[in-house]
Amino acid sequence: MPVATPDKLLSLIAPGAQVVVRDEEWLVRAIEPTSADGVKVRCVGTSTLVRDAEATFLTKLDNVAPLRPEETRLTADLSPRFRASRLYLEAVLRKTPVPANQTGLALADRHLLKRLDYQRRAAHKAIAGLRPRLLIADAVGLGKTLEVGLILAELIRRGRGDRILVVTPRHILEQFQHELWTRFAIPLVRLDSDGIAKVRREIPANRNPFSHYRRAIISIDTLKNAGRYRHHLEGIHWDAVVIDECHNLVNRGTLNNQLARVLAPRTEALLLTSATPHNGDPESFAELIRLLDPTAIADPTNIDAADIDHLYVRRHKAHDEVAAEVRADWADRLQPQPLLIEASDAENAMFAELANTWIHPASGTAPTSGKGRTLFPWTLFKAALSSHRALGETIVARRNTLAKRDTPDEGTNTAAIATEDAALQRLGELNAAIDDTSASKLTALIEQLREIGVDPRSNTRVVVFSERIATLDWLAATVPKALKLKDSDVRVLHGGMADVRQMDVISEFGLAESGVKLLLTGDMASEGVNLHRQCHHLIHFDLPWSLITIE
Known part of the structure; x- marks a missing residue:
């Protein structure tokens, strides 16, 4: 009863x-x-x-x-000089919120970082508004993470940062968590794949896992699963949400965009960070700004900077505010050194077939069929520019897709499918004639690594970028043998790896005592990952087609 x-x-x-x-x-x-x-x-x-x-x-x-x-039961304080009571009173004073009308920074000199006024201006701009909602679009290296930390610390001091959620790409979870803890004493529980599994084991099945910890950092790749987590996110309100690398949110209909649309109205403070917030499309940029303020942009085709000035900060290294403080601390960026590689006979034969049949066919039409037929020749071309291994993987995947579509169903053009498959077979045969000895870029890469001093006895460290996982796996299998490196001297990093493994690789490469000499990575490492601590050289094995990625 x-x-x-x-x-x-x-x-x-x-x-x-x-x-x-x-x-x-x-x-x-x-x-x-x-x-x-x-x-x-x-x-x-x-x-x-x-x-x-x-x-x-x-x-x-x-x-x-x-x-x-x-x-209430009173307990005598028997500690020396009433230490326990004084600590308690100090804690109460620290937790007492700063008045809302005090817009100056309350904790400006209490953090483990160099005093830079341009970073403080970003924090002051966020705090001065009724709702701290800001796009931090400073250039690479200016300290967007530190500006986020300053803002979050001020919100906590004002009693407006009790519940905090930070959303980042999974490969920089640990890095972001480390910066906020060591510099601002803001503890964030890392909810990677292992962390979420642990929470689910500790709480009842009907409990919201995001209410278990008051301050958490989680991968956008984990959280964007709308069907799995959306009902949990809709049932909780945050004091502050931070979304790092927010340029990944701009495309409507994507899982990243759906996640942002769920979080944006359920938080008081929203901080978005990206060094490349504008991709040239006003609609995409407007989508980003509307997450901060749905009413800020009435016409995406005619955006007035004055209308959204209160919603963003954007500085580069030559900006007056920045140059006055830190320009002298930066070394001039060295000019890149392009290496012109002469293709082998086998590679020339493959590229000739690719050009004459797919890119610039004499008939004016490439032998493609089905959806995406106008773009697929360029997919082949991009793969070929990466490596013959990447091209071979692309050809096999396409032929498998054609085999599934080659059925007598109504509407299927079996003749077009047969023509494309035959053309792919010819290209594949020419591509298969390329081996490790006739792969000219591989030979040039090995020679370049030897020239800059990569060997089993040296401490020289190099990052090699490629956009294709097949290329990375091939390099990992061939380059260490040619340079007589041990397995422990080489690491591979790409988006197909588990989040915990990605963070381990990044952490290991940043430690002087780890001994890792060669990091082979995809373009995922171009977003926010600090690889400079123990790195001496950067090599693009294949050039990204996006200028933003190269930058």
Whole structure:
């Protein structure tokens, strides 16, 4: 039988009171009398198991027991010079929010970072607004993570940063977490694939995993699964949400964009960061700004900078604010050294077939069929410019797709499919004639690595970029043997790896004692990853087609 609340306690139940119900502590939000079930008490959880969970109790069905101040038990402070009491009072003072009308930075000189006024201006701009919603679009190397840390620390000091969610690409989870903890003493629980599994083991199945920790950092690749996590995200409100590398959110209909649209209206403060927020399409940029303020841009084709000035900061290394403070600390960037490689006979034969049949066919039409037929020749071309291994993988994947479509179903053009398959077979045969000895770029890469001093006894470290995983795997199998490197001297990093493994590789490459000499990585490492600490040379094995990626 349910235990009802004694009538003598009903007068003590009021909004703001703390109560104990079902062995958990709750904060009363509102009360409402009912005709038959006593008083309806709306609460939010404060103890560990029910923290931030909302619930409604009826006093005729539950024993809602108020926590009475007069029943507080006093304990003598026996610590030397009342140390425990003074620490407690200091903690209370630190937790006392700064008044809202105080827009100056309250913690400006209490962090482990060099004082740079241009970084503080970004924090002040966010704090001065009624709602801290800001796009931080500073160029690479200016400290966007530090500006985020300054803003979050100020929000916490003002009592407006209790619940924080940071969303980043999975390969920089640990890096972002490390910066906020070591420089600003902001602890974020890392919810990578292992972290979420651990939370699910610790809490009941019907509990929201995002209410278990008040401050968390999670990969956008994990969180964007709308079907798996959306109902949890819709049931929780954040004080501050940070989305790093936000240029990945601009395309409507993508999972990243859907995730941002769920989070944006459910947070008071929203911070977006990207060194490349504008891809040249005003519609895409408007989509980003509308996450901060849906009413800021009325016409995406006619964006007035003055209308959105309060929503973004954008500085580069030559900006007056930046150059005055740190320009002298930066070495001039060296000019890249392009190496012109002469193709082998086998490669020339393959490229001739690719050009004459696919890129510039004499008939004017490439032998492609089905969806994407106009772009597929360039997909082959991009793969060939990376490596013959990447091209071979692309050809096999396309022929497998054609084999599945080559059925007598109505509407299938079997003749066009047969023509394309035959052309792919010819290209594949020429491509198969290329081996490690006739792959000219591989030979040039090995010679270049030897020239800059990569060998088993040296400490020279090199990052080699390629856009194709097949190319990375091929280089990992051939280059170490040619240079007589051990397996422990080489690491591969790409987006197909598990998030925990990605972070381990990045961390290992950044340690002087790890001994890793060669990092073979895809273009995922161009977004926010600090690879400079122990790196001496950067080589593009194949040039990215995006100028932004090269930059």
